[in-house]
Amino acid sequence: MNQISRLSWENAFRLSDFLCWSVFRVVKYRKKVIFENLRNSFPEKSEAELHCIAHDFYRHFTDLIVETIKFRTATPQCVRERIEGDIGMMEKYYDSKTNIIYLMGHRGNWELANLFSSLCFTHECIVVYRPLQNQASDQWFHELRTRFGAKLVSMDNIFKELQKPRDKPYVVVLANDQSPNPKTAFWTQFLHQETGVFRGVETIARRYNLTVLYADFSKVANKRGYYHVEICTITDKPKEVPNNAILETQLRILQRDIENQPHNWLWSHRRWKHKRPEILKPEQLLR
Template sequence: MQKVLFALLNQVSFLSWKNAFRLSDFLCFVLFKVGGYRKKVIWENLKNSFPEKSDAELKCIAKDFYLHFTDLIVETIKFRTASPECVRERLRGDISIMDGFYAKKTNIIYLMGHRGNWELANLFSSLCFSHECIVVYRPLQNQASDRWFYDLRTRFGAILVPMDNIFKELQKPREKPYVVVLANDQSPNPKTAFWTKFLHQDTGVFRGVETIARRYNLTVLYADFCKVANKRGYYHVDVSVITETPKEVKNNEILDRQLRILEQNIINQPHNWLWSHRRWKHKRPECLKPEQTLSSAEQKR
């Protein structure tokens, strides 16, 4: 059965973009109008994140998100066989900063949130960066699904590394500078997370990014992927420097700086985030360890 499913997905990847988005329209109707996929989760996330907005405004954001979500599905299938030219056409932006760091032989950790199409972002990184591209991921339990995504993400030479193995991977000798690509806006273990306010809510954040950056002295960049207005399936990337001196910034400040940028990006284009994710399923512990916070002097929010 799985072989049939993935054979079908591979056939869908050869659809024209016009027909792919027709399929997305149909999936949107089935998933959300008929099936009501995670509509309660989406609504609660939006309601808590934008308390100043009316229900009518939130419903508009939710409706736009539904279509964005199914577009992500069909786009990801399309990128399984899309040409390098297609990847470059669908995601554009000024990445000259990467060339400058490459010339200085600077190793980088390249952060992103679940905005835009992160599978496209991964392909774009391995295709367009001069750095050796290391993509951090969490393996799927289903082996067939994991293999399908592995083949997708490594199409243009990226090295795919499970999060648990990233420290071992970065200890290997390399002939040229590398960039570690990862998204870190999922829901972490509350007992080890950095806790802060994000979109008006107590929010835990994975601390592994700071550990990696400090241990290997990596320049930290953040990339935002916004949707191009009135051009379905097209995205634009903006790259920000979080810090070039990770060992000198205060504890958790890298993560806090990233979250401030991500928060503003979401406010600017609210339907373009993964609202169906149970991002706030964990509650902030009553007692936090010092390494899980910013001191009141450091945190200005």
């Protein structure tokens, strides 16, 4: 990995092209999962259209691999330059001493987004993660994600962490589009499918009265490895909105953004591996 991190960006993307060919054309990594996800999410598209999306996704996927390795040693200036967009609202929230929960989906390069947040936000940056079983990999990502001062906290410990006294406002950063436990998830329609969503965001926002923001990271056309961030406010009054309305709003925005740039999402993930239970508890519904 050290050798890859020292490559120029031009040569890093040449390596990505080779990986794209070997991983998806030769090994055919998760091809069945990718096409099942695409067909279910875009039933109106032809097979030719789906193959175009898949082809672009393959390149995006291997770009993420080499970019992430590069960001392990990239300079702060390089990280700042790779994301464009207006983040001025974050300073306004900081000046008003507003604590924030900052949601993302698996669009763009989320490792870059984490680094960008810890570099460019004045808030204390708390990144929520799920520890990896492989200790070496977990340590590598821990060092990556904390290299510019972010605090890495597992989801199991986030409530305890937010109870600690602080000298300045904080922002909790997390991606919230993984596949959750179906027995505790919020269930809704997403990309034409019954979809479960982690409810932790709702609980955290309500308990600590956090303003909820959503950030989308789209790929900049004809600028490989560059992204554009668009931040919007879901709610600044989380205790006053209906149960699971935060999650519902997040998914509607995420679906819109996926439809606008469909190759820019993690289609290789088994997002819909769980089925909706026949009977749901009240807290699992929008109400």
